[in-house]
Amino acid sequence: MAGGPVPARHERLSVRALLGIEVVCDAFERELRAGRSPDWRAYLARGDGTNREALRAELVALDLTYRREHRTPAGARPEPAAEHGAGPPFTILRELGRGGMGVVYLALDPRLGRHVALKLLREGGVAAPDHVRRFLAEAQAVARMPHPNIVSVFEVGESGGVPFLVLEFVTGGTLAQWAAGRAVPPLQAAVLVEQVARAAHYAHEKGIVHRDIKPQNVLLALDGPEGPVVPKLTDFGLAKLLDSGTEETPTGAVLGTPAYMAPEQVRPDVGAIGPRTDVYALGATLYALLTGGPPFRAATPLATVAQVVADPPVPPRKTRPELPADLEAVCLKCLEKDPARRYATAEELAADLARFRTGRPTRARPVGWTGSAWRTVRRKRRAVATALGAALAAGAAFAVAWSVAPGPVAPGSPDKRADLLRDLDKGEPVELIGDGGEPHWYRWRGMASTLGRSQFGGPSVVFQTTKTTGLELVPDPRRDRYRVTAELRHLTLSSEADEHRKEVGVGRVGLFLAAQSDDCPDGTRFDRYLLLWYTDFLTQRGRPDQRRFACEDRLLAYRKNGPQSDQTIFVEFLFDAWYKVPPNGVGFPSPWRRIVADVSPGGVRVSFESQTGADDPWTVLSQWTVRKEDLRKARSGHENNPKAKTDYPEVVRRLATWSPRMPIGIVASNSAVEVRRVAIEPQPAGGDNAH
Structure with a gap:
């Protein structure tokens, strides 16, 4: 290790810490070069304890590298790197599975009192040298990759000439066992494969290509008793080291699983094996989750390989027409x-x-008529060239329309608005967004967006915005006392920058009441809302396990021109509450939340609730009451606000009233939101339900 570059995984360690690791590793390496078999665990104890994981990774990697490079000839019995007496000190409980080279057992490690997965070579002490090399290559690969979506290696050793790995035991079985040949909901499939893709990218950054990603090589762990399912990539037995000058695979040998192999694994002339090889396998895994089976599956392995090389995959929407076109496009781009x-x-x-x-729209776009035709041209160029040339112009508009997904939900017409108001006048509960998953009527407030049908397999609607957008569902509740119930979830989980604003998705979503609007001669439009909204993804410094639910009175200006098309003029916080989430954040997808607001002339009583599973009861996270006096003060208490006083005093005065008879709807800011139900229910007269 002396004189070498700093490993990328240790770039954030201090110079003092790196020097400490280097001193211990140099001593360990000297023992190896002297022909002795030092126990890396003894050297681990020489560290100061503050960078234990970094030191462990370096010692294990050194041990494995040396043993791979200096392995004794076949038939000889190498000296073990760690003494285990007559055998590893594990109690084998049952067999978990078998692969081409190894067998995996569930075992108990009595030293730490934990269950582990113990992997042994099937051939035992007579294993072929190339099998031993590949077995040790897996250990070396995984030991260098501490990642939440990669199965951890706890220990590597030999006993009686038989190499073994001690791996993290993952309780949920494999992705293949969980799917059991069924087609899973599209959002669930996307979430799982996204996490496995991030694990594969982490391995690629370490110079390792897996070469055998498939549902059978993805294990599922439960992140806590109520946490999300976490996929973990395993079985790096066929992994290729990109920066290695040697190749473990004999020339002409084909390694992998035919149904999930990329064409270049069969025909080297197609391209070199690299990260895109794993991208193909990830796409094949996504395909299997969406359709219930891999993209290619013939009667024999040889016939399957022939399909992989020559045939196009059947688009997933051919077998599941309800699948989102964008997700199909992602899958087919991989393949x-x-x-x-x-x-x-x-x-x-x-x-x-x-x-x-x-x-949000994916970068991979759905393949329309022209795209399909062009793929046909590449396969049968002469037979279709003339037909394609004649049809391109006619097909262009259709191809563009085909790329729009999910289909937009049309805004409400004046007739629908009148129907809604008649239903409200009857004094009966009205489902503003109900079982059909579409609004009774709606229009946009503030920055307009596009309302789409849910891509996630349920009767719900979705919209997204990088500004502040209101989805108005009721222009007038038609009474002074009512209950509004909204079931929604905050969808945007990443903070990827786009052309509008950085950190997209860390905003808020929720319910708005008492909406008012005003237009100025210069074209600026003002909207004022009473906002009951929350964020599942924006944390306050020092509070990683808490999220915020708030009630705010907010005035926004929407300008036709200028750097800020939506600008907050002022905001009055009426209450601010924090609720708990798991230490590692909310799961995928985020939980459904319910906002219940009892509105009356006396104020608003609010309940903010959460649901873990579809059939689980709602749990109250926060309750609050905003009284009429607070609302009036908020709506008229900005006379001393410099901006309101000098620039918009008339607007502030015109929008200063509070009344239950004002528009209601869903609001989102710098976020995406899915809404599955909004209902309004009249409350009996007499008494203020906010008290």
């Missing part, structure tokens, strides 16, 4: 025969899946 046409990195794939997950 391109030409590696250059796939995502350049697994991180690019993960980012596109995040766009889908958060309701």
Whole structure:
């Protein structure tokens, strides 16, 4: 290690810490070069304890590298790197599975009292040298990659000439067992594959290509008793070291699983094996989750390989027409025969899946008529060239229309508005967004957006905005006392920058009441809201396990020109509450939240609630009451606000009233939101339900 570059995984360590690791590793390496078999655990104890994981990774990597490079000839019994007496000190409980080279057992480690996965070579002490090399290559690969979506290696050793790995035991079985040949909801599939893609990208950054990603090599762990399912990539037995000058695979050998192999794994002339090879396998895994089976599956492995090389995959929407077109486009981009046409990195794939997950357009676009025709031209160029030339102009408009997904929900007409008001006049509960998943009537307030049908398999609607946007659902509640109930979830989980604003998705979503508007001669439009909104993703410094729910009176200006098209003129905080989330944040997808507001002339009583599962009861996270006096003070207490006083005094005065008979709807700021139900229910007269 002396004199070498600082490993990328330790770039954030201090110089003192790096020097301490280097001193210990140099001593360990001297023992190895002297022909002895030092126990790396003893050297781990020489560290100061503050950078234990970094030191452990370096010692294990040194141990494995030396043993791979200096392995004794086949038939000889090498000296073990760690003494385990007659065998590893584990109690084997049952077999978990078998692969081409190894067998994995559930075992108990009595030293730490924990369950582990113990992996042994199937051939035992007579294993072929190339199998031993590949077995040790897996250990070396995983030992260098501490990542939440990669199964951890706890220990590497040999006993009686038999190499073994001690791995993290993951309780949920494999992704293949969980899916069980069924087609899973599209959002769930996207979320799982996104996380595996990020793990694969992490491995690629360490110079390692997996070469055998498939549902059978993804384990599922539960992140806490109520946390999300966490996929973990495992079985790096066929991994290729990109920076290695040697190749473990004999020339002409084909390694991998035919149904999930990329064409270049079969035909080297297609392209070199690299990160895009794993991108293909990730796409094949996504395909299997969306359709219930891999993209290619013939009667024999040889016939499957022939399909992989020559045939296009059947688009997933052919078998599941309800699948979102954007997600199909992502999947098919991964499965391109030409590696250059796939995502350049697994991180690019993960980012596109995040766009889908958060309701944003993906970079991969759905293939319309012209795209399909061009693929046919590439396969049968002479037979269709003339037909394509004649049809391109006619097909262009259709191809553009095909790329729009999900289909937009049309705004309400004047007739629908009149129908809604008649229903409200009856004094009965009205589902503003109900079982059908579409609004009874709506219009936009502030910055307009596009309301789409949910991509996530449920009867709900979605919209997104990089500004502040209101989805008005009721122009007039038609009474002074009522209850509004909204069920929604904050969708945008990433903070990826776009051309509008950085940190997209860390804004807020919720319910608005008492909306008012005013237009100025210069074209500026003002909107004032009573906002009951929250964020599942924006944390306050020092509070990583808490999120904020607030009630605000806010005045916004929307200008036709200028750097800020939506500007907050002032905001009055009426209450501010914090609620708990798991230490590592909310799961994927984020939980459904319910906002219940009892509105009357006396004020508003608010309940903010959460639901873990579809059939679980609602749990109250926060309750608050805003009285009439507070609302009046908020709406008229800005006479001393310099901006309001000098620039917009007339606007502030015109929008100073509070009344229950004002528009109601859903609001989002710098976020995407999914809404599955909004209802308004009249309350009996007499008494103020806000008290």
